[in-house]
Structure formats: structure tokens, C-alpha cells
Amino acid sequence: MSNTWPRLSIKDVCESIVDCVNKTAPTVEGPTPYKMIRTTNVKSGWIDISTVKYVEEEVYKKWTRRIKPRKGDVILTREAPLGEVGMLRVNDNVFLGQRLVQYRANSNKLDNRFLLYSFLANDLQGQIKSLGSGATVEHMRVPDAEKLTLRVPSLETQRKIASILSAYDDLIENNTRRIKILEEMAQMIYREWFVKFRFPGHEKVKMVDVPVETLHATSLQKMPEGWEVKKLGEVCSLIKRGISPKYDDNSDQIVINQKCIRNFRLSLKESRKHNSKVPAEKNVVQGDVLINSTGVGTLGRVAQVLQNIRDCTVDSHVTIVRRSAALDADFLGLQLFELQGHFESLGQGATGQTELGREAIANTDFLLAPRELQDKFATIVKPIRELTIKLLEKNDNLRQTRDLLLPKLISGTVDVEGFDININVET
Numbered sequence: 001m002s003n004t005w006p007r008l009s010i011k012d013v014c015e016s017i018v019d020c021v022n023k024t025a026p027t028v029e030g031p032t033p034y035k036m037i038r039t040t041n042v043k044s045g046w047i048d049i050s051t052v053k054y055v056e057e058e059v060y061k062k063w064t065r066r067i068k069p070r071k072g073d074v075i076l077t078r079e080a081p082l083g084e085v086g087m088l089r090v091n092d093n094v095f096l097g098q099r100l101v102q103y104r105a106n107s108n109k110l111d112n113r114f115l116l117y118s119f120l121a122n123d124l125q126g127q128i129k130s131l132g133s134g135a136t137v138e139h140m141r142v143p144d145a146e147k148l149t150l151r152v153p154s155l156e157t158q159r160k161i162a163s164i165l166s167a168y169d170d171l172i173e174n175n176t177r178r179i180k181i182l183e184e185m186a187q188m189i190y191r192e193w194f195v196k197f198r199f200p201g202h203e204k205v206k207m208v209d210v211p212v213e214t215l216h217a218t219s220l221q222k223m224p225e226g227w228e229v230k231k232l233g234e235v236c237s238l239i240k241r242g243i244s245p246k247y248d249d250n251s252d253q254i255v256i257n258q259k260c261i262r263n264f265r266l267s268l269k270e271s272r273k274h275n276s277k278v279p280a281e282k283n284v285v286q287g288d289v290l291i292n293s294t295g296v297g298t299l300g301r302v303a304q305v306l307q308n309i310r311d312c313t314v315d316s317h318v319t320i321v322r323r324s325a326a327l328d329a330d331f332l333g334l335q336l337f338e339l340q341g342h343f344e345s346l347g348q349g350a351t352g353q354t355e356l357g358r359e360a361i362a363n364t365d366f367l368l369a370p371r372e373l374q375d376k377f378a379t380i381v382k383p384i385r386e387l388t389i390k391l392l393e394k395n396d397n398l399r400q401t402r403d404l405l406l407p408k409l410i411s412g413t414v415d416v417e418g419f420d421i422n423i424n425v426e427t
Contacts (some may be wrong), residue, residue, distance in 0.1 A: 005151040005412060013110040013152060014103050018067045019142045020096035025063050030054025037069075038097040039077045039084065045120055045169065047075060047086035049094065050263065063095045067102065072112040074103040074119060076128075079139035083128040085119040087112065089173070101145045111155065113162035114410075118150045121410040153412070160416045161409045168402035175391045175398075182388045183264065186381050190334040193377055194369060197224055200376065214365060227369055233362030236332075238322035240358065241293060242282055242314030245274035253278070254312040258298045261290055261318070264337050266303040271312075278313045282320065287329035289321040289336045290314060291343055293356040300344030300356060304333035306389050319361060328374040330381045339364060 011017055025036055035052040055063070069075070071091045077084040079099040088094065096102055105112040118124050127148050132138040152158070193199040197207070206225040214220075214229045223229070233239055245255045251273040259270035284290070286308045292301040294317045314320060323332045342364065347354035369377075408414045 005153045007149050008152045009146070010103070010148040010150060011146040013106055013150075014115075015106045016067060016102070016104045017146055018096075018102045018104075019145065020098055020100045020102075021063050022098065024098060025053075025055050025059050025095075027053040027055055032056060033093050034060035035092060035094045036063075036097045037075065037094050037100065039080055039099050042075050042077050042084045042086040042100070044084070045086055045116060047088055049090065049092060052094070053097070055095075060093060060095060067104075069094050069096065069102055070104075072105070074105070074112060074116050076101045076103065076119065076145070078142070078145070080137055082132045082138040082140060083125055085116065087116045099139070101142070109155070110152065111158040111162045113166050114158035115150075117162065117165050117406055117410055121407050123410070124148060124150060151410075151412070157417055160419060164409060164416070165402055165406060168398050168405075172395050172398050172402075175395050179388055179391050179395075182384050182391075186330070186384045186388075187334060187337060189377070189381055189384075190331075190338070193373070194331075194335065194367065195338070199224075199369075199373060220367065223367065224369075227367065230366050230368045231362060232321070232364045232366045235324055235326055235366055235368060236321055236362075237324045238281055238320060239362050240282065240320055241316050242318050242320065243274075243276055243278055244316050245272070245313075246276045247272055248275040249273050251275040252311055254309065256284070256290065256312065256314045256318060258292045258295060258301070258317050261292050261298070261301045261303040264301075264303060264340070266290065266305060268309070268312075274313075282313050284309060284312050284314060284320060285322070287323055287332070289323075289333050291319045291321060291336070291356065291361060293317060293319045293358075293361075294354065296354055299347045299354050300340055300342075302336050302340045302343065304329075304336075306385060319356070319358060321361065326368070326371065328371075328378045330378050330385060331369070331374045334381070335366065 027036065030053075032054040034055045034057060035049055036055055037047060037049070037052060041048045041052060069088055071088050073088045075086050075088065075096070077099060078101055103115060105115045128140060129138075131140045131144040131147065133141070153161075202224065207222045208225045210220050210223055210229060220229070243255070247255075249272075253274050253276075254268065254271050255274045255276075256266070256268070256271050260267050284305050286305055288305045290303050290305065292298045321332075321336065323329055343356060343361065346360045346364075347356050348360075349355045405414075409416065
């Protein structure tokens with residue numbers, strides 16, 4: 001079918017194609033209403049605005065003097081990495097950071113969702129890669145952003161294709177919102193019990209001074225009687241970096257790297273395969289907490305292994321923290337989430353070579369509540385985290401199905417013209 005679809009220049013079916021301002025905007029600590037999208041926010045069809053940089057209003061106005069991004073615009077990364085794409089799904093005050101290009105579809109000629117899925121398919125991705133240049137870092141020149149071409153069926157066909165694929169994305173987005181709520185609930189309960197000390201029966205427990213020699217990472221001064229402040233190394237059975245892997249795409253063994261740890265969550269999508277021999281203790285097990293231990297921007301990030309993953313380890317940039325029998329897994333994981341800022345502050349070394357050593361992690365103060373209270377906490381939190389796992393697995397399955405359908409629909413291999421589809425039109 002795609003052979004009958006006319007191939008058109010992208011500039012002829014877009015209302016506008018606008019490059020970013022070619023310099024770095026001055027940011028502030030924030031948050032402010034004005035958000036800068038960077039290349040790291042654009043991935044696999046989505047734009048994550050939860051980790052943006054913030055600017056003042058005057059900077060926002062200056063950086064959007066040519067155009068203000070709006071819901072439905074498609075954003076492409078020209079470099080670092082080349083070819084990632086996402087669509088804005090909110091109407092927040094956002095603007096483009098460096099190395100980004102914004103495409104706004106002409107609604108009389110092109111469905112913006114069809115444009116997004118076309119960017120994700122092999123045709124446009126191949127063109128983008130062929131236009132990439134650079135000895136060390138692949139990048140696409142600004143003028144080349146208008147040289148792309150795509151097969152364009154009728155608007156009705158575009159909308160049918162987009163409606164099929166976006167149905168999967170809508171389910172993924174809905175599940176993602178539920179996951180975020182569940183994660184926030186678990187952390188909120190942890191803080192209520194173990195930070196504010198409003199656990200069941202707290203009224204009957206005396207508060208005592210924290211020992212003077214203890215310098216707790218949260219500046220704790222008082223704690224319930226019977227609780228202890230221990231070093232993390234005292235309550236964990238393992239704190240150790242991973243392996244230096246021999247990568248092998250044909251292997252079944254998985255190695256987790258720094259990119260897999262983000263937003264307190266572990267994703268195997270960025271993991272790689274390897275064929276190295278792994279010491280038994282360095283195979284991750286359910287309940288392990290992983291901490292990024294090198295680099296700038298990723299140092300100190302924490303995630304927990306909530307699923308049972310076979311033949312999986314971490315590379316030498318990630319530290320495994322494994323609980324002892326004295327700890328409940330959820331209690332350990334959620335406390336280390338609270339300590340992420342502390343781990344980030346422990347980095348040592350020159351710019352670009354920052355390291356978080358095993359000893360620094362092991363010497364971190366850890367608030368040890370009685371095991372009975374940990375177990376009560378687990379009975380409430382564990383079902384919440386188990387539902388989170390199920391929703392994450394559902395999202396993985398939805399993405400796999402969508403990714404199987406996408407090339408067939410965008411190439412016209414599957415003819416949808418005769419399909420009776422409830423077409424949703426987004427702007």
C-alpha cells in the first residue's frame with residue numbers, strides 16, 4: 001500500500017520546523033512555570049518533563065520568540081543521541097534546549113500522531129542516520145532537518161493508523177500515572193512511619209536523643225526508644241560493585257548499567273547482554289538495591305530490584321546493596337530512596353570522573369527500626385509495590401505489541417482503509 005502513498009518533503013506537510021536557540025539558556029534552581037526540554041527528556045516517542053531544568057520568565061520569552069512549543073508538537077534530537085523523538089502531551093510552558101528540532105504538523109495535510117509514529121519507523125530513522133555526521137558524536141545539521149521525506153496516505157488513513165497505535169500509548173500513559181501514584185503512596189507511608197515517626201502505637205513510645213557520635217544523613221536528632229542508628233555496612237550482607245563485562249548480543253545473560261537506573265526505578269530496556277563469568281554473589285536477586293557509583297548527573301541514583309530476574313548482574317559503575325536477615329526488603333529500599341541526595345553528595349574526584357566509593361556507601365548511617373515494625377510496614381507496602389510491578393509488566397507488553405504493529409502500519413503492509421475504526425483526532 002505504501003507504494004501508492006505519495007512521498008512528500010516533511011517541510012511541505014508541516015506548519016513549521018524550528019530549531020532550538022544555539023546556546024545554553026541560564027537556568028535557576030526552581031521550580032518555576034518555565035521548563036527547558038533537553039535531549040535526555042526525549043525518548044521512544046515520549047517527552048518526560050519530570051526532570052527538566054527551570055528558567056525565569058524573561059529567559060523563557062527570549063528562547064520562545066520564534067515559536068512556543070505546544071501540545072502535539074513532535075520533538076527530534078539532532079545529537080547526543082541522534083534520532084530520538086517524542087511528542088508533547090501537555091500544554092506546559094516549555095522550550096527547546098540545545099540540539100533539538102520542533103516539528104508542527106499542518107493539520108490539513110498531516111496528523112501529528114502519524115508524524116510521531118513515522119519518525120519512530122525505519123524509513124525516517126534510516127534517513128536521519130544517513131544524514132548524521134561527526135567522527136566522535138553523530139549529529140544532524142539544522143538544514144538537514146527539512147530534507148526528510150515521508151510516505152503520506154490520506155488524512156483518514158493517517159488518523160486510523162494513529163488511533164490504533166495511540167490506543168496502546170494511551171493505556172501505557174494511564175498505567176504510568178497509576179504507577180507514579182502507587183510509588184508516591186509507598187514512599188509517603190515510609191515517611192509517615194520512619195521520618196515523622198507516626199507509626200502505629202507511636203504515642204506509647206518514648207523519644208530519645210540520637211547518640212552524639214552519630215551523624216545521620218538526615219540530621220536526625222531524636223528517635224523512638226529501642227531504635228538504632230547503624231552503619232549501612234553493618235546491616236547489609238553485600239555492598240559491592242559489579243563486573244567489567246564482555247558484551248555479547250547473542251548471550252542470554254543481562255548486565256545492568258547506569259542508564260537502567262532513573263527516577264527510583266529499574267528498567268532493563270537500556271541493559272545489555274554479555275558472556276562474562278559472574279561470581280555468584282554479583283548476580284542480582286529480588287530486593288537488591290542498586291546505586292549508580294560513577295559519573296556526573298547519574299551519580300547516586302538509587303533503584304530496587306522488585307522482580308525476580310535470572311542471569312542478571314551489574315557493571316562496574318553500579319554498586320549492589322543486599323540486605324541481611326535483619327532487614328525487610330521494602331524497608332531497606334524505601335529508606336535508601338530517601339538517602340539518594342546523600343549518596344549524590346558523596347561523590348569524589350575530578351569533573352566527569354566523580355566516584356561514589358563502596359566505603360562511603362557502607363559508612364552511611366542507617367536508621368534501624370525494630371523488625372516487628374518493619375514487618376507491619378511490609379504488610380501494607382508490599383501489595384502496593386507488587387501492583388506497581390504488574391503495571392510495569394503490562395506496559396512492557398503493550399510497548400512490545402505496539403512496536404510490532406508500528407512498522408507494518410506505517411509502511412502500509414497492513415491495509416487499514418477498510419477498517420471501521422473510531423478515529424480520535426488530537427491537536
